[in-house]
Amino acid sequence: xxxxxxxxxxxxxxxxxxxxxxxxxxxxxxxxxxxxxxxxxxxxxxxxxxxxxxxxxxxxxxxxxxxxxxxxxxxxxxxxxxxxxxxxxxxxxxxxxxxxxxxxxxxxxxxxxxxxxxxxxxxxxxxxxxxxxxxxxxxxxxxxxxxxxxxxxxxxxxxxxxxxxxxxxxxxxxxxxxxxxxxxxxxxxxxxxxxxxxxxxxxxxxxxxxxxxxxxxxxxxxxxxxxxxxxxxxxxxxxxxxxxxxxxxxxxxxxxxxxxxxxxxxxxxxxxxxxxxxxxxxxxxxxxxxxxxxxxxxxxxxxxxxxxxxxxxxxxxxxxxxxxxxxxxxxxxxxxxxxxxxxxxxxxxxxxxxxxxxxxxxxxxxxxxxxxxxxxxxxxxxxxxxxxxxxxxxxxxxxxxxxxxxxxxxxxxxxxxxxxxxxxxxxxxxxxxxxxxx
Numbered sequence: 140x141x142x143x144x145x146x147x148x149x150x151x152x153x154x155x156x157x158x159x160x161x162x163x164x165x166x167x168x169x170x171x172x173x174x175x176x177x178x179x180x181x182x183x184x185x186x187x188x189x190x191x192x193x194x195x196x197x198x199x200x201x202x203x204x205x206x207x208x209x210x211x212x213x214x215x216x217x218x219x220x221x222x223x224x225x226x227x228x229x230x231x232x233x234x235x236x237x238x239x240x241x242x243x244x245x246x247x248x249x250x251x252x253x254x255x256x257x258x259x260x261x262x263x264x265x266x267x268x269x270x271x272x273x274x275x276x277x278x279x280x281x282x283x284x285x286x287x288x289x290x291x292x293x294x295x296x297x298x299x300x301x302x303x304x305x306x307x308x309x310x311x312x313x314x315x316x317x318x319x320x321x322x323x324x325x326x327x328x329x330x331x332x333x334x335x336x337x338x339x340x341x342x343x344x345x346x347x348x349x350x351x352x353x354x355x356x357x358x359x360x361x362x363x364x365x366x367x368x369x370x371x372x373x374x375x376x377x378x379x380x381x382x383x384x385x386x387x388x389x390x391x392x393x394x395x396x397x398x399x400x401x402x403x404x405x406x407x408x409x410x411x412x413x414x415x416x417x418x419x420x421x422x423x424x425x426x427x428x429x430x431x432x433x434x435x436x437x438x439x440x441x442x443x444x445x446x447x448x449x450x451x452x453x454x455x456x457x458x459x460x461x462x463x464x465x466x467x468x469x470x471x472x473x474x475x476x477x478x479x480x481x482x483x484x485x486x487x488x489x490x491x492x493x494x495x496x497x498x499x500x501x502x503x504x505x506x507x508x509x510x511x512x513x514x515x516x517x518x519x520x521x522x523x524x525x526x527x528x529x530x531x532x533x534x535x536x537x538x539x540x541x542x543x544x545x546x547x548x549x550x551x552x553x554x555x556x557x558x559x560x561x562x563x564x565x566x567x568x569x570x571x572x573x574x575x576x577x
Contacts, residue, residue, distance in 0.1 A: 204303050204453075205236045205523055208313065212321045219322040224286040225332035228254075231279040237521045239304035239454065239496075242320065243270040244283060245293035252337045255280030258463050259490045262345035265337060266486035274304070274456035276520030277494050279487070282337055288325055295320040303453035306479025306498045346491045348442065348465055349508035356442040356506060359435065360417040363497060363519070363529070364426050365451045367406035374402040409451075412524055414517070414531040417448050424450065428528050433543050435517065435533045437509045447495075447503040448472060454479075454498045456520040460533065463491035464507035472500050494520060512537040 212218045233240055244251060252265035257278055265282070273279055297320050301312045312318040372392040374382035381389055382402050392404050415426035416434050427434060437443045444467070447457060466488040469478055479498040488495075497503040518530035534543045 206238055206301055208316050210317060210320055217319055219324055221324045221326055222285050223326050223330045225330055226282055226284045226334050229281050229283060231273055233273045233275050233277050235275050239272060239274045239299045240297050241270055241272050241299040242295060242297050244295055249287055251281050251283040253279060253281050253487045256487050257492045257494055259346055260342050262489040263342055265340050268486055274496055276456055276458055285325055292322055292324045294322050306454060348506060349510060350442050351440050354441055356444040358444045360419060360446045362415045362417045362424050362448045363451050363455055364415060364424060365409040365412045368410040371407045372404040373407045375405045376401050412529045414529060427531060429530050433532050433534045436536055436543060438536045438539050439509060439512050442508045444506045447497050449497040449499050449501055452499050454496050456494050457497050458494045458520045459517040460515040461511060462507045462509055463493050464505040465491055466495055467504040467506055470502040472502055476500060509535045
């Protein structure tokens with residue numbers, strides 16, 4: 140992060156660019172000193188802080204949802220930034236561990252333009268919106284016109300919840316902490332803005348999906364599934380409130396212990412989340428850990444359509460390495476249940492992406508073509524998830540008949556003709572000397 144911050148700071152002479160990065164921090168400041176820490180330069184980093192009180196007993200287990208309670212922008216907690224009454228280009232990157240942000244400018248929800256997401260600009264024209272959802276790892280390129288603001292200052296608000304994102308705004312964040320991102324103070328001195336008005340911006344057409352052989356896409360059904368603990372239980376009431384003892388401590392419930400009236404033993408969250416495959420004909424889901432045999436094995440230059448079934452209760456940012464893909468749309472797993480959000484695809488999904496939000500109980504459909512052979516991965520971009528098995532390898536084959544050789548990969552070579560085993564000691568510059576044709 141230090142080098143990244145230095146690179147950002149090298150652009151401080153820019154009059155129009157503001158770079159925002161969302162991430163976690165390890166410090167906290169009093170809410171009474173909101174917005175009083177430091178004036179920003181052109182680069183902005185946002186972070187979250189987590190305070191864990193009396194929950195140490197559970198930190199040994201998989202923490203599926205790490206949330207902070209403090210927002211930090213470029214190392215500054217709830218800062219302010221002075222802007223002129225003109226258009227500014229802002230680049231957002233959500234580096235939060237788990238938190239999904241839903242951001243808007245001011246209580247009036249002033250409109251702004253999204254011109255790019257992830258690795259591409261939007262197709263043909265910007266998306267004019269009043270808010271947007273940005274999950275861990277996503278990048279957004281927006282233009283905000285502060286000349287439309289009637290107040291002397293406005294807040295950049297977050298309405299993303301303090302719990303995992305479900306889709307609809309079931310609950311709001313803390314309005315005094317995580318619901319606030321930063322403040323913009325508008326300099327009222329008139330300035331000349333020689334940038335192109337948003338309504339006249341023309342963006343390049345949509346990127347054509349690679350299909351040099353003019354082949355029909357291979358359809359692949361993949362899944363996200365969570366598994367609850369069969370051993371760690373806590374007590375909850377009908378409103379999902381946790382039972383705390385006389386000292387305010389949350390304790391693990393042991394079967395056979397007395398149960399207070401109105402409370403019921405319930406699993407203390409999932410122990411693991413896994414990717415896998417789905418057979419729609421038999422309705423069978425098969426989940427896999429990372430080191431299990433490869434199931435996603437596309438062929439170079441053969442288009443793929445992935446139908447991503449999210450059987451978990453949360454929205455996950457799914458990232459596929461190596462390529463940019465096109466979001467074709469979303470479908471409810473149960474046709475009687477409406478989609479969580481609309482339109483379909485979302486306004487900022489008009490061109491290619493490398494990360495997509497897979498909403499719970501929905502099938503997210505993407506299309507892409509891999510153009511380089513080798514071993515890659517796809518995963519949820521929430522750190523606690525990708526580091527705890529919500530990641531799977533992708534082996535891109537050079538030809539349809541190629542057989543994936545785990546021994547070649549294990550010895551650091553990557554060549555399918557390598558005959559060395561996983562304990563190979565004959566590598567020179569990461570190349571095996573036995574059978575290697577790299």
